[in-house]
Amino acid sequence: MHIHSRFCVTLSVACGLLAACSDSEGSVPEEDFTHEGRGVYILNEGNYNSGNSTLSYYDPEKQTIENGIFQRANDRKLGDTGQSMTLFGNTLFIAMENSGIVWAIDPRTSRVKGSLTTGQTEQMINPRYVHIVNSGKAYITDLYAPYITIFNPTTFTYTGSIPTGQAITYGYSSTEKMVEWKNRVFTNCWSYNNKILVIDTRTDEVTDSILLDSWQPKDMQIDARGKLWVITDGGYNTEHEGFGDNIPHLYRIDAETLAIEQDQPLDADNASVAMALSNDGHTLYLINNDIYRMDVTDSHLPVRPFIKAPTDANGTRHKLYGISVDPASGDLYVADAVDYSQAGTMYRYKADGTLIHKFRVGINPNGCAFIP
């Protein structure tokens, strides 16, 4: 055989072999899931700019966990930086901040029912939280846009937006979590900010705001008596520059009068802060290094924690990242992000603080949605 021909044959065979053993990044077969009874979705926000956010499903009866269930059910990735989940009837909304999409999935099958992307709206940039006003109207807050997007949560269609009046030059115009009292929706402005905005749900307009002394309000709850509880992370401060004083604060604000009724500083020991409320709206749970529990009528946070953050053999205290309360059972779900770059751990406690179960989920678990 001529040397040219031999070379071509050899090259062709080599190419064929290499192509045959190629392991390319690709799709996964779709799996069928049918979740019966009560269940818990856990959102793992992943790492920013990595596209590795995932969704886990936990069966509290069987104490079984299905990780990566969104991708397994839908053969597509959940996206980058999962921020929050909101349950509305038989639809679970998942806001994927840096992907610019809000997914709507069927919580019984984990299958996608619809979505709302930045391209389908006029102002949305990085969606953070979804709040359902009624079956025809829902709000989406944003990390960057000085607008709150309005959409129809039944048809998943964009219907309008609310200008927040926040400064739009240089970066953030963040709006975050939303809670509703009568015809008012309150939203906290977290990033580089210290405001709570008040939106009238009848006119879809920002009608008022509350200015806090402490910077970066991070989480909010509204109790059964119409008291707005706000926790700040205290912002950031060093000898060179800063905004805030690093000290987290807990505020109680009257939702009717917008008056600040309580203001107490919390532990500043590099603490993550998060809050959850019992289903009856009378008990507040709070992460400030450890887990604290207080009645909403109490005048201050108790001195002793309700549950101490787990510590390992070397005395290292686990850094707790998120807290949720199961409205049906009252069980507490507390997230430990470990080193922020591996599967996190969820602790499930009874309402009396007894540990029921500990299980591994995805990277940076930050919240739960409870399926009745």
Next chain:
Amino acid sequence: MRNRHIVLTLAVLSCMGTSAQRVTSLKKVDVTATRRLKDTGVQQTVLDSAALHDNISLSMADILTKHTTLFVKSYGRATESTAEFRGTSPSHTQVTWNGMHINSPMLGTVDFSTLPSFFIDKVQLLHGASSILMAGGGLGGGIALQTAPGRTETNEAQLVQGIGQYSTFDEFARLTLTGRKWQSNTRLSYSTSQNDFSYINPDKKVDVRDEEGHIVGSYHPKERNKSGYFTDIHAMQEAYYNDRQGNRVSVASWYSHLLRGLPFLSVDYKDDSDFSNECGQHTLRTVADWQHTAARWSSRLRAGHSWQRIAYDYTTTRQQAQTDITHSRSIAQQAFVEGEGMLMPHPRWQIEAQMQVGYSHVRSSDYSPFHQGDNYNRGRMEYALGTQARWRPVKRMGVALALRQEVYGPEWVPTIPALFADYLLVENWQLVCKASIARNCRYPTMDDLYFEPGGNSSLKPEKGFTYDGGIEWKRQWTAFTFGGQFTAFDSHITDWILWTPNVKGFWQPGNVKRVHNYGVESMLHGEMVLPRGWKADATANYAYTPSINKGQPTDDNDQSYGRQLCYVPRHSANLTVTIGWKQWTLASGWMFYSRRHTTTSNEVDYITGSLEPYHRVDLSLEKKWQWKRAAASIKGQVNNLLDNHYMTVLSRPMAGRNYAVYLSVTPQWK
């Protein structure tokens, strides 16, 4: 833009259309290598201009991927690409250009995608302990990039035009003017690309709905790489003077401007017409060098300055007014003066010493609401003192001792000692066994210490302890050459500086990790010259690099202990084969990286926990012409011949099969 391509093409054709074709055959010369005392025990890989000047579209990131065992973490062409030796981190690779450190004083890394290989004439990779001879802090190794005068004794110009898919145009021009004692070299390049390659996106799916809105089907969409465009301009002027009495003086100055879009993630649903995410940087580096060489001693004086301005903007025009999401500016400057002396009191003894004084300054600004102005504005002095003694007690054996002391600001780094030895086992095979052992330290970067928010001024230097041993050989016959290297290494790094997110949402560095790296590096090389104008050349590299976290666990839920570091492949390999026949050259390159974990706990069942192994094949065919006063070539290149879909970084797709053509002409005159 079209005009400049036409002008260059006409220039090329006009140069080609003159003289008759003539093939010049060079007589083969056998070279007997002499072991330099300076290389005693040194583990190194040298890449020459044949590899570096293969084609104009290649950056140093491509060269290192194709020809070495380093792991290059790349987001694609003209996007950030870093290189890691022996399973360490990119900041553990110290890089110099003509003797000047070019690691960013802010990040400690070098973006090799910004260094076109046509602007480099020689690359020396110093593995492990050997990097101490070049710089401290190379816990993985060091890379010395050098420019050099051309070997031509005539005046010469070179024009290269590359045209590739995705609206990619590369133009390169070089003018070499040569006198009896001097040479001037001017290089210019201009590259532009939309880099908007298409790919089937496995991370997204489009649902097909019926008239009632029910999902009746779905498919993975064909998407394009959004925001991958770039414009890359380089201009370099070199001047060399050799008085032929032992004095050589050179000055090289390199300006570059890179404007590049930062590609969107494969899971990003935003539209790139609404968002602009781009980085622009201007860089100017200048080095002056004087060397005097005598029979038994030599001296050298070098000085240099680099200035780099980086602008990063992420903006949207979706609002009624433009919103700047990110709006940062930074200026980094470095200056250095270095003196070096070498004395050979006896042919078997060599003593060498270097002293370097440098200054780094960074002004980093962020125009987000509460950082209007400087986010830090700092400078620091940096000093280094190094000395080496080399001794060859018998002809076959050499030993060397190196000591290095570095100071940054007011902080003294622990003294860096290193010991090297080699022994010639078989003379006609040039079979040499080598060993080295060293302690090394890398001090924190300016960002590590001062960046607001997050900088940690109490950081300690990272400390490494490494030892390696291996063999290398080269056997030459009349028409055949066979050589290779095999090295086993073991190293431990403590106080590894790692940035992790904190509870406030920003990242902070800390001395947290202890890492054990070990493994092997190997290389085989063969060349064959056959009758009737045939020749063949093949080089294969393979590295096995476990890089194991041995640090204190974060807490008892931490499962990262004993696991491979994120994004470090255990196995990497490449093979280049070149077959030549007269003026034709067929070249192929194959590269392989094993699975890379994306979580510190290495969970393989975690759905985004690892990236699949991948390999890639490139193929090119080149025809050269040689005339009396000019040479020319045309080359066709196929990248990713097998059209593999792969990612080197999560959610960052790489281009599939793509094509390019390069036309080159080199006129020469007296």
